Amino acid sequence: MQARPIRIADLVSPRIAAAHILDQDDEEAEAPVTENDQQPPADLPAPTPPWIRADGQAKATGQARYTADLAFPGLAHARLLLAGRAHARIVSLDTTRARSLPGVLAILTQDDVPEHRYGSFGYVLDRTLFARDVVRFEGEVVAAVAALTPEQAAAGVAAIEVEYEDLPPILDVEAALRPGSPLVHPAIDTYGHDPNLEPAGNLAGRSTIVKGDAAAAIAAAPIVVRERYVADMAHPVPIEPHAVTADWSGDRVTVFSSTQVPFAARSRTAEVLEIPEHRVRVVVSHLGGGFGGKCDFHFEGHVAALARAARRPVRLVLTRHEEFIAPDKVTHGMVVDVETGLDADGTILARKARILLDCGAYASDTPVLGQIAAMMIAGPYRIPAVDIEALSIYTNRTPSGSVRAPTGPQACWAVEQHHDVLAARVGLDPVAFRRLNLVHDGDEGPTRQRHEGDGAHQTLEAAVDRIQQGEPLGPGESIGIAAGWWFSAPGPSGAFVRIESDGSGRIVTGAQENGTGAVMALPILAAEELGMRPEDFAITYQDTDTGPYDGGSSGSQTTFNNGRAVIEAAREVKRQLLELAAVALEANVADLELRDGHAGVVGSPDRRVSIAELATTAHGGALLLARGSGMPPDAPEHDASACVGRLGFESFAAPTFFCHAVRIRLDPATGIVRTTKVITATDVGRVLNAPGALGQMTGGVVMALGNATLEGTVFGADGLQRNASLLDYKLLTTADAPEIEAIFIENPASNGGPRGSKGVGEPPIVPTAAAIANAITAATGVRVRRLPMTPERVWRAITTGDDGAAEANAPFGPSETALAELAGAGTGRR
Amino acid sequence: MTDRFIAPTTIEDALAILARDKAARPVAGGTDLVVASRQGRKPLPESIVAIHRIAELGQHAVNDGSLVVGALTSHAWLAGSAEVRRHWTALADAAAIVGSPATRATGTIGGNLMNASPAAETTAPLVVLGANVMLRAIGRGSRIVPVANLAVGPGRTSAAADELLTTVIVPLPPAASGSAYIRLEYRRAMEIAIVGAAVLVTLAADSSIASARIALTAVGPTIVRAPDAEAVLAGGAADPATFRAAGAAAAATARPIDDVRASADYRGAMLAVVVTRTIAAAVARARGDAIPIPASRWAHGQEA
Structure with a gap:
């Protein structure tokens, strides 16, 4: 497979660089522009292809209606x-007084809904509505109130009388694993x-990635380095808070929801309310960002139940504080x-x-994310023996789950710093170490995938x-x-593809547009x-x-899966069009092509007929309509026989490879890091939509920097x-955005x-923090x-x-012992 | 719940409402009032006197060298005015970094002062520049209060409930002076000072420091002066060692708090760094060197 590097930077990054310069000019009238060595071009280049996404105008002009609108x-x-x-x-929980307040229409607690336990993907059914x-x-839902006005609903909530007996919160993941720990x-x-x-016990799940005998290899290794890295919880912070409106019509409910996963929301709503799925419809208006934070069943069930009890449409919109908790x-x-055995020349x-992993109070989808974390700690490196375990541990914190590239940024930040430490240990610079150890074509992955x-x-x-x-480089x-x-x-x-009677097209898909x-x-x-x-x-x-x-x-899956479905459907419509054209042009299908809105004989520009004309014909007969549901590619061949807790990520399908290089200016007196330049290089297989790919890179990098x-x-x-507010949970703004360049490499995936x-x-969000750390x-x-x-942490490390x-580094052993004691027998290995 | 809202067009009308309606509170841009109410920290006043239509409050002029600005003057205007940038540079440094461009277009100097936040950006510069405010009330005419005496605690001022802040008067600093304001900021927009310092220095004929005023942001219930640090500078050489000694003196007497934004340790250490750098910027400007506005950007990586 030939690699074809594309420097999108040449085409589009001048616009990013120019935007950066313009921002600086506004804010610092007298400051010389020194951080950017590119001059803004006199005329910004036109985007390629010259195409505006269908929802772009509405979103940019404020006409787009989101769920709360x-x-x-x-x-x-x-x-x-x-x-x-x-x-x-x-x-005790008493809603009597609240029910009597003016305007209150309905109040629900767990007593008012089916007693039903659920859990993401069926991993651990530990949750009730x-x-x-x-x-x-702290964010557990105790009750829900529906009222005529938001103020009356708030008054209703305030009037619910709950008596609590506080229990000590379980907040330390290591302590939570010890025998005798209080249980969540x-x-x-x-x-x-x-x-x-x-x-x-407090263990929601355990997954391992195992190949060969790592313990023996480490024991025999000339150099061994062991380190500990700790990452804090973080939030996805979409600009639009969760919003749900449920509207019943007879025994059917339509739920307008700010969800990234309408079908999962539908299934779960039907499940918890014990009604058939076909009586639930989930519709997403425009989504104001998700980043994984809206990637599951959330409040659709609560609101649907409230609307049924209130006998009116009911809307819930979270405040920003609620959005955090x-x-x-x-x-x-x-x-x-993490512990690595090295040869004297730096070979791993x-x-x-x-x-x-702190999965918080409910397992959510954390168990599978543990597998992903383990694969990330192995990384795209040649490592003959691997033994990585991931434990998903309950605590009384906010439940964690699949935020954009779940576990990726933290794991990469840990292991890529570890790799720089290893490099220094053997006197190699970070680039030389990676040249020595990164995988080549044909090398084996951590579960032996090629x-x-x-x-x-x-x-x-x-x-x-x-x-x-x-x-x-200058000082600092x-x-x-x-x-x-x-x-x-x-x-x-x-997906379905149809051509209407006038020759225009329509794609009908259940896919969800979260802004990407x-x-x-x-x-x-x-x-x-x-x-x-495209605009047709x-x-x-x-x-x-x-x-x-x-x-x-x-999971970066929309284009990957729905794109294939759309292509499959389009190819079937193409077949239908060519058959019609063969009749119209009295030609063989094999001699025909579709180009510029026409079906024509290859090499004969006058022998063609417009798609619009063919559509008119088809409209009186068999219609132009097709479906696609591309069979998902198989996982690459691999050997996970030694792995436990296998939930599907014991191999990585069509993996994307990447490297970020950053330039920073650090102020040692304050510990403040200003990132001035980020170069991303990503092997995306094939670039389908250059501005879209660049948008993902720049947005992902800015999110990663935060x-x-x-x-x-x-x-x-x-x-x-x-810090459950935007003042104290600080996101990066454009004022701090660095110059970002995206380089795309194309190695088309065979099963992609x-x-x-x-x-x-x-991928854009995964390695940037690691590069900054290094x-x-x-x-x-x-x-x-x-x-x-x-x-403050950088300052403390320096001073x-x-x-x-x-x-201090904890030995690996006790987790096995703790597991055994919790399980009551043996090592709990399957 | 707010059930009274009036938007008068003259100062007299506004004063009359404040006098007769005990619950009436003035609002200009609303950038503090509305945000605090949305967050549930402070409900909107029962009675609102919106002063944004009072043209007289939006005027600004330089009279006999003093800068005279109405309460409705926006941060954006202060940050962009050539006069303010040249002669009252610390004020421009501060106004340029309040919130975001949207905040600066809407927020006013009067509102900033009356909100009396210990972390307000513009207050410390006004203190070192010796600024005064004019307060007016019906039947009592007007009185002049130094900015340094206006705030008495977080969110509280010495103004009476029926008084309206109408004007801010900032005298022209002496010749051979320079001023600067620097805050420690984790990000460059939508930020609030972790710690901040404003400095006005005047150089002597031999280039030593004739006098200095230093005021500190976000290390006390109000903006405070730093007399020990000022004493280190007065009569001293205008060199980095002196600046550093003054910074250390300022940090030695401060009692910063521990909060979610920073530990007391870090705040204290950063106070010394920020004061040192602010003095260096003010001295450079006194010498005629160009330090870009806002000085907080320039400060990153400077000698500490």
Whole structure:
């Protein structure tokens, strides 16, 4: 497979660089522009292709209607009663006074809904819609009120009388594993669960990635390095808070929801209310961002139940404070103990690691994310023996789950710093170490999958080469790099393509557009197949009644799966068009092509007929209509026989390889890091939509920068979030955005998405924090082993040598012992 | 719940409402009032006197060298005015970094002062520049209060309930002076000072420091002066060692708090760094060197 590097930077990054310069001019009238060596071009280049996404105009002009904007006759308003404490028994719960307040239409608690336990993907069924007897985190829903006005709903919530008996919050993941620890779920042995998991005590799940005998290899290795890295919890912070409106008509309910996964929301709503799925419709209006925070069943069930009880449409919109504490999708806090055996020349011989994931009060989808974390700690490196375990541990914090590239940024930040430490240990520079150890085409992965293409090396070289161009480093300036990989997620997905009577096209899909443009770009794929223009296609999407199933905007899967479905459907429509054209032109189908809105004989420009004309003909007969539901590609061949807790990610399908190189200016007196330049190099298989891919890179990098140095949730000893507001949970703004360049490498995947493409939504956020961490060490000589690497933490590392990882390295052994004691017998190995 | 809202067009009308309606509170841009209410920290007043239509409050002029600005003067205007940038540079440094461009277009100097936040950006510069405010009330005419005496605690001022802040008067600093304001900021927009310092220095004929005024942001219930640090500078050489000694003196007497944004340790250490750098910026400007506005951006990586 030939690699074809594309420098999108030449085409589009001048616009980004120019935008950066313009921003500086506004704010600093007298400041010389020194951070950017590119001059803004006189005329900004036109985007390629010249195409505006279908939802672009509405969103940019403020005309787009989001879930909270939708109007309904007789709409009532919902408010949730949240626990407000991390761990407590509910002694009594009395809604009598609240029910008597003016305007209150309905109040629900767990007594008013079916007693039904559920859990994401069926991993651990540990959750009920409302709290039953116990609250396990501050955002747990105790009751819900519907009233005529939002103020009356708030008054209703305030009037609900709850007596709590506080219990000590369980907040330390290591302590939670020790025998005798108080339990977040005392009745865990009675919960249903996935057969690949064995939840017990405070352990929701355990997964391992094992190849060969790592312990023996490490024991025999000339050099062994062991380190601990600790990452704090973080939040996805979409600009639109969760919003749900439920509207019943007879025994059917339509739920307008800000969800990334309409079909999952539908199934779960039907499940918890014990009604058939076909009586539930989930529709997403426009989504104001998700980043994984809206990637599950959230409040659809609560609101649907309230609307049924109130006999009116009911709307719930979370406040920003509630948005921080109530949804069960935050980025995991994590403790990583990693140990690598090295040869004297720097070749990696073996890796052993233990990852503790804080899954919070409910397992959510954390168990499978543990597998992903383990694969990330192995990384795209040649490691003959691997033994990595990931433990998903219950605490009384906000439940964690699949936020954009779940576990990726934290794991990459830990292991890529570890790789720089290893490099220094054998006297290699970070680039040389990676040249020695990154996988090549044909090398074996951590579960023996065969790697395809040389993307790991190509992206390393491209990023390193580019970051070294430009001005020499000044005082306080340094460069850091980090490499990594991420998967694409094969899954079922369907789409219809139709050509209307006037020759225009329509794509009908159940896919969800969370802002990435993945759904908006589907017309490009259909247009390429049919010789039409993308703007000739309208899209019906994110409505479970109209479109076929799709997994939702998660796991970088939309283009990967739904794109293939659209292409399949378009190819069938092409076949139908060519058959009609063969009759119209009295030619053989084999001699015909679709181009510029026409079907024509190849090589004879006068012998053609327009698609519009063919459509008119078809409209009186067989119609032009087709379906696609591309069979998901198989997982690559691999050997996971020694792995436990197998939930599907014991291999990475069509992995994307990447390397980020960053340039920072660190102020040692304050610990403040300004990132001035980020070069991303990513092997995406095939670039389908250049502006879209660049958008994912720049947005992902900015999100990663926030996670790297600014964000991080602070918990009090009482288990409550201390910075649950946008003033104190600090996101990066454009004022701090660096110059970003994106380089794309194309090694089309044999078992990939459309045209060999690979997932592009999540990779951009994975390695940036790691690259910044390595740059910090290059600038200061000290290493920060706590994420986020806030100014205070960097300052503390410089002035006292405290790296922030708090505790000394813990041995790996006790986790096995603790597991055995919890399980009651043996090692619990399946 | 707010059930009374009036938007008068003259100062007299506004004063009359404040005098007769005990619950009436003035609002200009609303950038503090509305945000605090949305967050549930402070409900909107029962009675609102919106002063944004009072043209006289939006005027600004330089009279006999003093800068005279109405209460409605926006941060954006202060940050962009050539006169303010040249002669009252610390004030421009501060106004340029309040919130975001949207905040600066809407927020006013009068509102900033009356909100009396210990972390307000513009207050410390006004203190070192010796600024005064004019307060007016019906039947009592007007009185002049130094900015340093206006705030008495977080969110509380010495103004009476029926008084309206109408004008801010900032005298022209002496010749051979320079001023600067620097805050420690984790990000460059939508930020609030972790710690901040404003400095006005005047150089003597031999280039030593004739006098200095230093005021500190976010290390006390109100903006405070730093007399020990000022004493280190007065009569001293205008060199980095002196600046550092003054910074250390300022940190030695401060009692910063521990909060979610920073530990007391870090705040204290950063106070010394910020004061040192602010003095260096003010001295450079006194010498005629150009330090870009806002000085907080320039400060990153400077000698500490």
